[in-house]
Amino acid sequence: MKIADVFRLRSLVMGAAVAALVVLVILPIGSLLIGSIRSDGGFTLSEFQEALSGRLYVQALLNSLILGAWTGLFSILIGVPLAWAISRTNVPGKRLIQITANLSYLSPPFLTAIAFVYLFSPNSGLVNLFLREVMGIPWLTFNIFSMTGLVVVTVMHTFPFVFLLASSALQSVDASHEEAAQILGAGKFRTALSITGPLVAPAILSGTLLAFVNAIALFGSQAIIGIPGRIFTLPTRLYTLFSYPPQYGLASALSLIFVAITILALYLQRAFLARGSYVTLGGKGSRPQLVDLGAARWLLLAFCGAIFVVAIVLPYSTLIAVSFSKSWGLDFWHNLTLANYRFILLDYDVTQRAIVNSLILATAAAFLAVLLGAIISWIDLRTRAPGRRLLDYAALIPLGLPGIVMAVAIIQFWLQMPFALYGTLAILLLAYVGRYIPLGTRAANTALRQVDPSLEESAAILGAGWGRTMKEITLPLIRPGLFAGWVLVFVPTIQELSASILLFSSSSITLAVAVYNLYETGHNEPVAALAMVNVAIIGVAISIAAKFGAARVGLKISPPSAEKTAGVGG
Amino acid sequence: MASISIRGLSKRYDGQDTGMAAVSELDLEIGDHQFVTLLGPSGCGKTTTLRLIAGYIQPDAGTILVGDRVLSSKDEVVPPERRGMGMVFQNYAVWPHKTVFDNVVFGLRVRRVSGAEARRRVDKALELVNLTGLAERYPNELSGGQQQRVALARSLVVEPDILLLDEPLSNLDAKLRERMRSELKQLQRRTGITFVYVTHDQAEALALSDRIAVIHGGRLQQYGTPYEVYCRPANKIVADFMGLVNIFPAKVRSTAGRGAVALDGGAVLELTLPAGCTVGEEVDVTVRPENIRLVSAAETGPDVARATLTDQTFLGNIHEYCVTLASGLVLRVQTHPTQRLTIGDAVGVAIDAGQCSVFRRRESAPAN
Numbered sequence: 001m002k003i004a005d006v007f008r009l010r011s012l013v014m015g016a017a018v019a020a021l022v023v024l025v026i027l028p029i030g031s032l033l034i035g036s037i038r039s040d041g042g043f044t045l046s047e048f049q050e051a052l053s054g055r056l057y058v059q060a061l062l063n064s065l066i067l068g069a070w071t072g073l074f075s076i077l078i079g080v081p082l083a084w085a086i087s088r089t090n091v092p093g094k095r096l097i098q099i100t101a102n103l104s105y106l107s108p109p110f111l112t113a114i115a116f117v118y119l120f121s122p123n124s125g126l127v128n129l130f131l132r133e134v135m136g137i138p139w140l141t142f143n144i145f146s147m148t149g150l151v152v153v154t155v156m157h158t159f160p161f162v163f164l165l166a167s168s169a170l171q172s173v174d175a176s177h178e179e180a181a182q183i184l185g186a187g188k189f190r191t192a193l194s195i196t197g198p199l200v201a202p203a204i205l206s207g208t209l210l211a212f213v214n215a216i217a218l219f220g221s222q223a224i225i226g227i228p229g230r231i232f233t234l235p236t237r238l239y240t241l242f243s244y245p246p247q248y249g250l251a252s253a254l255s256l257i258f259v260a261i262t263i264l265a266l267y268l269q270r271a272f273l274a275r276g277s278y279v280t281l282g283g284k285g286s287r288p289q290l291v292d293l294g295a296a297r298w299l300l301l302a303f304c305g306a307i308f309v310v311a312i313v314l315p316y317s318t319l320i321a322v323s324f325s326k327s328w329g330l331d332f333w334h335n336l337t338l339a340n341y342r343f344i345l346l347d348y349d350v351t352q353r354a355i356v357n358s359l360i361l362a363t364a365a366a367f368l369a370v371l372l373g374a375i376i377s378w379i380d381l382r383t384r385a386p387g388r389r390l391l392d393y394a395a396l397i398p399l400g401l402p403g404i405v406m407a408v409a410i411i412q413f414w415l416q417m418p419f420a421l422y423g424t425l426a427i428l429l430l431a432y433v434g435r436y437i438p439l440g441t442r443a444a445n446t447a448l449r450q451v452d453p454s455l456e457e458s459a460a461i462l463g464a465g466w467g468r469t470m471k472e473i474t475l476p477l478i479r480p481g482l483f484a485g486w487v488l489v490f491v492p493t494i495q496e497l498s499a500s501i502l503l504f505s506s507s508s509i510t511l512a513v514a515v516y517n518l519y520e521t522g523h524n525e526p527v528a529a530l531a532m533v534n535v536a537i538i539g540v541a542i543s544i545a546a547k548f549g550a551a552r553v554g555l556k557i558s559p560p561s562a563e564k565t566a567g568v569g570g
Numbered sequence: 571m572a573s574i575s576i577r578g579l580s581k582r583y584d585g586q587d588t589g590m591a592a593v594s595e596l597d598l599e600i601g602d603h604q605f606v607t608l609l610g611p612s613g614c615g616k617t618t619t620l621r622l623i624a625g626y627i628q629p630d631a632g633t634i635l636v637g638d639r640v641l642s643s644k645d646e647v648v649p650p651e652r653r654g655m656g657m658v659f660q661n662y663a664v665w666p667h668k669t670v671f672d673n674v675v676f677g678l679r680v681r682r683v684s685g686a687e688a689r690r691r692v693d694k695a696l697e698l699v700n701l702t703g704l705a706e707r708y709p710n711e712l713s714g715g716q717q718q719r720v721a722l723a724r725s726l727v728v729e730p731d732i733l734l735l736d737e738p739l740s741n742l743d744a745k746l747r748e749r750m751r752s753e754l755k756q757l758q759r760r761t762g763i764t765f766v767y768v769t770h771d772q773a774e775a776l777a778l779s780d781r782i783a784v785i786h787g788g789r790l791q792q793y794g795t796p797y798e799v800y801c802r803p804a805n806k807i808v809a810d811f812m813g814l815v816n817i818f819p820a821k822v823r824s825t826a827g828r829g830a831v832a833l834d835g836g837a838v839l840e841l842t843l844p845a846g847c848t849v850g851e852e853v854d855v856t857v858r859p860e861n862i863r864l865v866s867a868a869e870t871g872p873d874v875a876r877a878t879l880t881d882q883t884f885l886g887n888i889h890e891y892c893v894t895l896a897s898g899l900v901l902r903v904q905t906h907p908t909q910r911l912t913i914g915d916a917v918g919v920a921i922d923a924g925q926c927s928v929f930r931r932r933e934s935a936p937a938n
Contacts, residue, residue: 454663458721460650461624461657462677462728472676476667 010466014383017375018391024372024434025397028409035412036252047253057254060237063226064216064261067150067233071215072208074155079162079211080204082304087170090290091297093304100308105160106538107312108495110220110512111531113153114519115315117224118322118528120144126318129330145229153225154215156311161214162207165273169203170196188291202272209269213262217402219498220516234258235404235498242502252412255405263400316535322528340529350506351530354514357425358494359537361510365432366440366489370482372433373440377448378474382456395441398434403498406435411502423505431499436489443488447481448474480548487545494537511537572636572731572764574600574623579632581618591615592788593622596632600781605758605765607775610785611811616768619785620734623766624657625650636732651680656725656763657734660741662717664709670696670720671705677728695727698757715746722754726761735767739774751777772812776800784808806929809856816859816901820928822851831855831928833895837875839923844930854929859904861925864891864911865918873923877901879915893919 037043051057085091086098119127120142128141143149173196181191219235226236234254241251293300322328326335344351373395379385380392398406410431414421421427451474459469475482497512504513511534518527576598583590593615600606608616621627623634625647634642641648665673674695678688696702699719709717718738725733738754739747755778758765769775775782776796784791784799784807792804803809806817820831822843829843831853839855847853865874880900881892888904891911895901901919911917 452661452663454659454661455665457624457626457650458657458659458663458665458724459676460626461653461655461734462724463651463654463680464676465651468680473665477665 013375014379014385017372017379020372021376021391021394021437024430024437025394028406028413028434029397029401031413031416032252032255032405032409035248036256038249047249048257050250051253051257056232057237057250060232060234060254061257063147063231064234064258066147067154067222068212068216070147070151071154071158072212074151075159075162075211076204076208078155078159078307079164079207080166081300082159082307083163083166083170085300085304087167088291089293089297089300091293091300091304093301096301096308097304100304100311101160101163104156104307104311106491106542107157107315108220108497108512108531108534108538109154109157109218110224110495110497110516111319111534112156112311112315113221113224114515114527114531115318115322116144116149116153118318118328118524119314120149124329126328126330133330143229145225145231147229147231149229150222150225150231152310153221154218156315157218157221158211158215159307161210162204165203165207165210166200169200173199202275206269206272209265209272213265213269216258217262217404217498219402219404219501220512223501223516224519235402238404238408239501248412248415251408255408258402258405259400262402266400319528319531319535322525323532325525328524340525344526344530344533348526350509351514351518351526353507354509354511354530355533357428357508358511361425361428361432362490362493365429365436365493366486368429368433369436369440369489370444370485371440372437373442373485374444374448374478374482376441377445381445381448382453392441392445396438398436399438401435403435403496404502406431407499407502410434410499422503423508425508428500428503428508428510431503432489432493432496435496435499436493439488439492440485443481443485444478447478447485450481451477483548484545487541490541491538494541495534573602574598574732574764574766575633575635576600576619576623577633577635579619579622579634580630581615581622581627582630590627591618593618593785594788596785596788596790598783598790598793600764600766602764603762604780605755605767605778606781606783607767607769607779608783608785609769609772609775609811611770614785615788616770616785617736618788620736620766620768623732624655624734625653654728654730655732655734656728656730658718658721658725658736658738660737662714662721662738662741664717664720664724666709668708669705670701670707670709670712673709673720674705674724674727677724681728691727692723695723698726699723699753714742715750718742718750722757726757726763730763732764732766735765737769738767740769740771747774754778776812784811786811801925803856803927806854806856809927809929814859814902814904815856816862817854817856818899818901820853820855822847822849822853825849829928833875833921837919837921838872839921839926840873841923841926841928843928847928847930852931854931855926856929857921857926859890859902860888861922862901862903863920863922864893864903864905864909865920867916867918869918869920871920874918874920877917877919879911879913879917882911882913893917895919 036047037045082097086094119125122128122143122145125144131140132138178191178195181195186194216234222233222236226233238251238254241247321332323340324336325332326337376391376395380388410427411422414427455473456469459473495512497516500510500513501516504510515527515530515534518530576596579593579596581593583592591613596619608619610616622629622642625642628647629642629644631644633640641653671692674692675688678691696705699722701716701719701723739750742750751774767778779796781793782796782799783793786807792799792808799808800812803812809815820833823830823832823838825843825847828840829847830838830840832838875895877893877895879891880894883890887907889907889909891903891905893901893903
């Protein structure tokens with residue numbers, strides 16, 4: 001008998017996974033490419049020409065690059081001092097720093113944006129009102145609907161990328177490198193400048209590029225803050241191309257330009273990270289000596305505290321306050337109410353539907369992404385199938401796709417299919433699974449690497465077929481890792497806006513889209529209540545994960561580290 | 571019939587991502603009820619051979635038969651789960667999420683044996699490896715040696731005709747290794763299972779095996795009893811691998827009778843020459859340190875060479891000396907620990923010609 005007969009179940013499962021990957025990722029991207037150059041019966045580059053010369057599009061491109069650049073810079077200015085503080089100094093409150101970074105990363109950026117609008121919108125923002133009406137200092141007011149506002153809000157989400165990569169690099173620099181410089185007569189400052197700096201610079205640059213690609217991909221904050229301020233960026237400009245009549249060709253071309261920028265940045269990021277890898281080769285180095293900052297450590301703590309306040313306390317206390325008030329304003333505490341929660345949870349069918357839809361979608365998408373990831377990882381790690389490496393790379397492609405681009409690609413592809421998928425939950429599910437398959441694959445890959453192949457081989461020699469080996473040996477052993485991966489996908493999916501905004505319909509509306517739509521239609525107070533529901537779901541998911549020891553298998557619910565999962569989250 | 575015939579077996583690995591060694595044109599006949607060891611340094615292809623026998627990999631050429639049934643060939647491979655063999659892995663591969671009982675009973679469940687019969691056979695297997703009473707433990711509650719026994723019991727419970735063992739003792743400490751070694755030997759004698767055992771430890775191979783297959787560079791160098799491979803090595807590679815050995819050049823003096831070679835230091839050894847030697851030919855002679863005696867410098871005889879003692883190491887059960895001949899040749903000599911000499915002493919070196927092997931230069935070039 002041939003090998004193929006014996007492994008029939010195995011071939012079937014593997015074939016299905018490969019087919020799914022093709023349908024989810026390869027074909028949509030293919031139709032994006034074709035869509036950008038196709039014109040009635042022939043091919044043309046005119047869409048690219050328009051995307052690269054039209055005033056609206058060039059402006060959007062420039063704005064995106066400006067936003068990315070400023071965000072990258074400020075991510076360094078916040079992330080590096082905090083990283084240095086936590087890994088090299090005796091600063092008090094290191095847990096606070098870690099928590100600030102983790103929460104900032106996890107907090108949905110479009111909710112932060114909405115909260116900042118409540119505080120700093122030029123006319124009705126609470127802080128602005130207070131400064132103008134109560135303090136009488138109108139010149140101190142701040143207009144959130146500006147590039148500055150956009151950068152502030154975005155940085156609160158992106159500085160953790162720099163923080164995390166920089167702190168892990170700083171912690172893995174063997175202290176003996178620095179001690180060697182000191183014994184040769186270099187002072188602390190000179191050592192930092194000539195030894196430590198160059199050693200961790202690749203990690204910092206890598207984190208900055210991650211901050212950059214994530215910053216420019218965030219649709220929500222750019223729509224909420226940018227559009228009222230007339231600052232259009234690539235995601236928001238793409239979004240307007242889908243208002244009637246939709247311009248698919250131009251959207252495809254613009255999407256591909258967007259992808260090119262993202263992939264270039266991610267490529268550089270990998271390159272820097274690869275160069276920085278010698279940092280970890282320090283061997284069994286001693287722990288670095290912590291710098292005694294003296295009184296200055298309180299200054300550093302204050303800096304971290306300020307970040308914590310701006311990134312977490314301010315937006316969330318605002319959202320909580322708004323969610324419980326009848327009408328948001330200077331005297332909101334006189335009219336506290338639960339009506340907003342009653343409205344979104346009991347009275348209004350759209351928000352109810354959105355919550356249910358998102359729970360279903362996130363649960364299913366996370367399950368499928370991890371399942372596919374597990375099969376793809378198994379093929380990559382356990383078989384000698386030709387092209388298995390290619391398969392693994394294909395599963396990483398979506399890392400380079402901003403959410404809204406994924407949506408454009410999916411629309412392009414499924415509109416050509418004979419059955420109508422547009423506007424259904426199914427198309428959202430396809431988009432989510434496609435977007436987050438890299439996360440599922442990485443989680444499964446990490447888990448599977450920890451299972452020695454001999455554990456499977458010993459089941460085989462005892463007579464167990466492939467299916468039985470998977471069911472009794474492999475799956476139970478990687479289950480904690482798969483569960484961690486499930487949470488890793490669930491959390492971004494439940495707050496997904498960038499792709500959903502182009503794919504939803506009134507029946508398939510999702511949580512984040514409902515928040516956005518309510519906000520757009522001026523329902524300020526219910527928006528905050530719905531936002532809190534969103535945050536509560538994320539919180540529950542993460543605490544369940546923490547309880548079941550997701551961290552035990554090395555997958556923390558924290559910003560993507562030096563792993564290959566780093567890509568576009570927005 | 572659980573004899574294994576390996577004929578013309580070859581496996582190449584292209585690229586470098588595998589970490590697996592190649593095997594070329596291997597022929598091996600493993601008899602029923604035998605304990606056969608595949609011995610060689612790491613990267614020699616012994617584990618590849620074992621995995622080919624198990625069916626985890628497909629050969630590029632050649633066949634593997636058990637009895638007269640072809641299990642592996644270039645075109646067809648019976649998968650591991652249909653071979654009915656057992657295998658014990660270097661890292662034990664005891665499933666960490668199953669208790670000892672569940673580990674051992676797995677193969678029985680696959681064979682649809684359950685209930686009291688399964689329980690009885692698991693108990694018997696655990697008794698066989700001295701693990702009675704630990705059935706409900708998890709692997710992380712067991713020592714390395716105990717985990718090793720679980721792996722053994724798990725393989726034995728399904729009563730395979732053939733048990734493959736991949737360096738099963740290498741992760742144990744020296745004392746435990748010694749004990750498990752004798753247990754394994756007894757187990758094989760008692761059960762009559764054909765053992766194919768992979769190791770890089772020549773002492774282990776000598777102690778355990780009915781037959782040893784010395785593999786080097788993916789090729790079989792010698793296949794014989796422990797005595798044969800140790801005392802009558804087929805080539806210099808085997809001689810070198812099977813423990814300490816002195817290799818030195820000599821010249822053929824005569825081919826009459828058994829033949830004789832002249833050693834650099836003036837001694838003449840009468841010994842069996844390989845076929846085809848001619849008078850005057852340069853050959854290599856191997857002799858193990860324990861087959862050289864140190865005698866008084868005054869002693870004379872045709873097989874005694876003059877030398878100076880240049881180094882000494884006391885190893886407890888033996889005394890090891892290095893002696894340097896007039897030609898500059900250094901020989902290692904092992905003597906009884908009570909024979910005590912001082913560095914710089916002039917000594918006579920008496921080589922036991924009956925324990926020497928002679929290799930022609932051209933033919934004994936490394937096979938690869």
